[in-house]
Amino acid sequence: xxxxxxxxxxxxxxxxxxxxxxxxxxxxxxxxxxxxxxxxxxxxxxxxxxxxxxxxxxxxxxxxxxxxxxxxxxxxxxxxxxxxxxxxxxxxxxxxxxxxxxxxxxxxxxxxxxxxxxxxxxxxxxxxxxxxxxxxxxxxxxxxxxxxxxxxxxxxxxxxxxxxxxxxxxxxxxxxxxxxxxxxxxxxxxxxxxxxxxx
Amino acid sequence: xxxxxxxxxxxxxxxxxxxxxxxxxxxxxxxxxxxxxxxxxxxxxxxxxxxxxxxxxxxxxxxxxxxxxxxxxxxxxxxxxxxxxxxxxxxxxxxxxxxxxxxxxxxxxxxxxxxxxxxxxxxxxxxxxxxxxxxxxxxxxxxxxxxxxxxxxxxxxxxxxxxxxxxxxxxxxxxxxxxxxxxxxxxxxxxxxxxxxxx
Numbered sequence: 001x002x003x004x005x006x007x008x009x010x011x012x013x014x015x016x017x018x019x020x021x022x023x024x025x026x027x028x029x030x031x032x033x034x035x036x037x038x039x040x041x042x043x044x045x046x047x048x049x050x051x052x053x054x055x056x057x058x059x060x061x062x063x064x065x066x067x068x069x070x071x072x073x074x075x076x077x078x079x080x081x082x083x084x085x086x087x088x089x090x091x092x093x094x095x096x097x098x099x100x101x102x103x104x105x106x107x108x109x110x111x112x113x114x115x116x117x118x119x120x121x122x123x124x125x126x127x128x129x130x131x132x133x134x135x136x137x138x139x140x141x142x143x144x145x146x147x148x149x150x151x152x153x154x155x156x157x158x159x160x161x162x163x164x165x166x167x168x169x170x171x172x173x174x175x176x177x178x179x180x181x182x183x184x185x186x187x188x189x190x191x192x193x194x195x196x197x198x199x
Numbered sequence: 200x201x202x203x204x205x206x207x208x209x210x211x212x213x214x215x216x217x218x219x220x221x222x223x224x225x226x227x228x229x230x231x232x233x234x235x236x237x238x239x240x241x242x243x244x245x246x247x248x249x250x251x252x253x254x255x256x257x258x259x260x261x262x263x264x265x266x267x268x269x270x271x272x273x274x275x276x277x278x279x280x281x282x283x284x285x286x287x288x289x290x291x292x293x294x295x296x297x298x299x300x301x302x303x304x305x306x307x308x309x310x311x312x313x314x315x316x317x318x319x320x321x322x323x324x325x326x327x328x329x330x331x332x333x334x335x336x337x338x339x340x341x342x343x344x345x346x347x348x349x350x351x352x353x354x355x356x357x358x359x360x361x362x363x364x365x366x367x368x369x370x371x372x373x374x375x376x377x378x379x380x381x382x383x384x385x386x387x388x389x390x391x392x393x394x395x396x397x398x
Contacts, residue, residue, distance in 0.1 A: 120386075156395045165391040176382070180380075180383045183376060187380055193364065196358045
């Protein structure tokens, strides 16, 4: 069966362990990949166009928005980032499951353009544990951590928007849940009913 | 996390290999069980009330229907069979995932009373393969096989009613899909959102 891939939108607070869970789920699989974002940021030494990012200038980025070539876009620290529609659609058509790690606002934009995207919210087992992890990383000031916790609380209010919630109390278990969700989504009757009509 | 179990309704043509798939999925797990049906059929030698079936007389069965004590019921070869609501609900409350192997009509009755039941349709890879399997079993006459194939075609028209379709071309793979569906359904945001509200 050559099936189309699934678009998997993943959100969750910084410190929830999203990357760990996703990379564990990707181990030994060639049907799962991350999307590559478009950005107006200048490439850093060693970065390759089309690998870390698709690097474009502001005019081209504006044109992409105008032509509906982006599934979502946002500005961080004066640079714009976006998800290229055609790149994602080509991957999906080739049977790849494409993962997007984006914030709630971006997820809402994607869902509008791709209503069949699977929306997953990954959270830490508790806000206390989230704080412990953020402190443990040692990369944020106390004030930045406070801001991240406030933001997490805000994001939690939007959890209803997601199809699934994965509680990352154990990364292996969470990765199993992510893999199960992707496999189950491929079994959806809406996707497979054509199989019966063809008989 | 002590979660409620899921009610899993499984249908599919005779010869699709439903039992094989389900028993493979149950291997080594104590969170998955079949429901025990109520029947008006007389116990056969060796059958134990509450194990193979709950054996009741016609009056009690009629009373169960009247009191809405059955999630579904049907008549086969002059005997009545049904799924006892309280038995199933107690299992679900204890965290067990309860499987019902029932026909499309029964599945529709269950879905009406339990809208959150997960409905799975298991089919063979093709009708030719179904015919091969039915012939191979050697338990049906050519005419009975013909009837089963016609029935399968009719059931296929109702596949849209199900949430998931599992194509049993390989029983191990099909069992993986069944397990993934059950795990994914436990990750549904609707079931886990309370977890975020409690924070």
